[in-house]
Amino acid sequence: MEDGSEFSAVPIRDDQLVAWPRVAAIAAMVGFSLPTFLTGLEVFAGLSPVDAMWALFWGSLIVTFVGCITGYIGAADRMSSYLLVRVAFGDKGAAFVNIAFAISLMGWFGLNINLFMDTVGRLAVDMWGMNIPKILLAILASFCMMITTLIGFKAINALSTLLIPVLIIVTALFTKSAFANHSLSEFLEMEEPARAVGENAMSLGDGISWVVGAIIIGAIILPDITRFIREKSGAVYTAIICYLIVQLLVMFAAGLAGVSSGVFESYFDAEGVSRTDVILKLMLDVNLGIGAFIIIIAGSWVLNSLNLYSTVLSTKATFPKLNTKWLTIGLGVVGVVAALLNILGAFEIFLWYLSIIFIPVAGVLIIDRFFIRPKVYNLATLSDNNTLNIPAFTAWIIGAVVAILADRGTIPNITGIGAMDALLLSAVLYFIFTKFISKVSI
Numbered sequence: 001m002e003d004g005s006e007f008s009a010v011p012i013r014d015d016q017l018v019a020w021p022r023v024a025a026i027a028a029m030v031g032f033s034l035p036t037f038l039t040g041l042e043v044f045a046g047l048s049p050v051d052a053m054w055a056l057f058w059g060s061l062i063v064t065f066v067g068c069i070t071g072y073i074g075a076a077d078r079m080s081s082y083l084l085v086r087v088a089f090g091d092k093g094a095a096f097v098n099i100a101f102a103i104s105l106m107g108w109f110g111l112n113i114n115l116f117m118d119t120v121g122r123l124a125v126d127m128w129g130m131n132i133p134k135i136l137l138a139i140l141a142s143f144c145m146m147i148t149t150l151i152g153f154k155a156i157n158a159l160s161t162l163l164i165p166v167l168i169i170v171t172a173l174f175t176k177s178a179f180a181n182h183s184l185s186e187f188l189e190m191e192e193p194a195r196a197v198g199e200n201a202m203s204l205g206d207g208i209s210w211v212v213g214a215i216i217i218g219a220i221i222l223p224d225i226t227r228f229i230r231e232k233s234g235a236v237y238t239a240i241i242c243y244l245i246v247q248l249l250v251m252f253a254a255g256l257a258g259v260s261s262g263v264f265e266s267y268f269d270a271e272g273v274s275r276t277d278v279i280l281k282l283m284l285d286v287n288l289g290i291g292a293f294i295i296i297i298a299g300s301w302v303l304n305s306l307n308l309y310s311t312v313l314s315t316k317a318t319f320p321k322l323n324t325k326w327l328t329i330g331l332g333v334v335g336v337v338a339a340l341l342n343i344l345g346a347f348e349i350f351l352w353y354l355s356i357i358f359i360p361v362a363g364v365l366i367i368d369r370f371f372i373r374p375k376v377y378n379l380a381t382l383s384d385n386n387t388l389n390i391p392a393f394t395a396w397i398i399g400a401v402v403a404i405l406a407d408r409g410t411i412p413n414i415t416g417i418g419a420m421d422a423l424l425l426s427a428v429l430y431f432i433f434t435k436f437i438s439k440v441s442i
Contacts, residue, residue, distance in 0.1 A: 020234020044255030046202030059211025074223020110338025399426030
């Protein structure tokens with residue numbers, strides 16, 4: 001991949017294909033990131049352990065379903081998610097969607113840099129008495145991520161393969177600490193934490209939406225890496241390993257560790273205490289020490305390299321003449337600025353609406369690829385593409401708006417899960433529009 005062709009607006013070549021476990025290693029690494037740990041904490045903080053486990057399971061199952069299908073499409077058509085969006089929505093429609101994706105991914109990039117510099121800075125003080133300037137941590141982290149992104153899939157894969165065994169051990173320590181004070185039966189008998197009462201109350205549907213919102217964008221852009229898989233079935237295995245095994249277990253381990261430590265009642269909502277403080281306290285309570293550094297550095301490095309990689313792909317799909325190197329550097333700088341703006345404060349809102357805004361894209365893409373125009377997902381279509389697929393664009397907008405209104409209580413919620421409302425509504429609307437509107441594009 002040294003020729004840079006993996007960033008170009010053409011499908012992947014046969015000589016660039018690899019065995020599926022190499023791609024699964026990259027996808028699985030995302031599960032060992034700080035946002036995944038924090039999602040587990042949030043769900044367990046708002047629900048009883050039994051309801052929280054169900055929320056994690058059903059949320060992960062929904063994301064796995066989406067990831068299996070989108071990942072399979074990427075492996076079958078050898079296109080990134082942004083080229084697939086170009087076919088589904090038309091060039092102008094895709095430009096709008098892909099720019100929205102790029103903005104969201106830059107938000108994720110900045111969020112993870114923010115988490116990284118805050119947590120590493122606090123760990124350095126607590127463990128070694130070192131006060132490292134946050135701006136220095138942000139710049140160093142972003143530099144490493146930019147270099148990895150510039151090298152491309154090969155570098156991200158090598159980093160993931162090297163670090164996964166270590167992170168499995170660290171996560172096992174989290175799980176062990178959770179069961180040090182309570183048995184599984186004792187966990188199952190616990191009620192909601194005190195913070196889950198009143199204005200902080202969370203329903204099971206809320207918990208599922210929380211899980212979906214935290215990780216759904218990764219499933220939607222999974223074609224960015226599954227396009228490298230030699231066998232199409234490997235994309236399905238990759239999605240299952242990433243979302244239904246690794247991320248589910250990591251969220252489960254973090255949540256149970258939080259319940260076992262009593263962090264929700266004594267620390268989670270204390271004045272001036274951030275989510276970073278909570279995960280840091282848990283890591284130190286479990287005596288992770290250097291393991292905490294490994295989780296933060298390794299997880300953030302791979303996750304943000306993927307975020308930046310996908311942002312470059314989305315931007316290049318819309319503006320193919322941009323220079324890849326300078327685009328990567330420029331986006332990395334934007335990410336550092338976003339981190340220094342301290343967007344962590346909007347973490348909850350960001351996750352909540354992320355699924356609702358972007359999952360309709362998956363609904364349209366799945367219906368178009370399998371039921372409406374399965375034969376157009378190829379290079380010939382990209383070279384002579386429609387300008388705008390009006391039914392696709394309309395279904396996406398309506399699906400997102402209706403789901404947001406339902407989530408805010410303005411209109412009835414159909415499934416109780418905002419993300420599912422968005423997926424189903426956009427898929428059904430697109431199918432209806434294409435069957436009853438003869439001219440589907442301009």
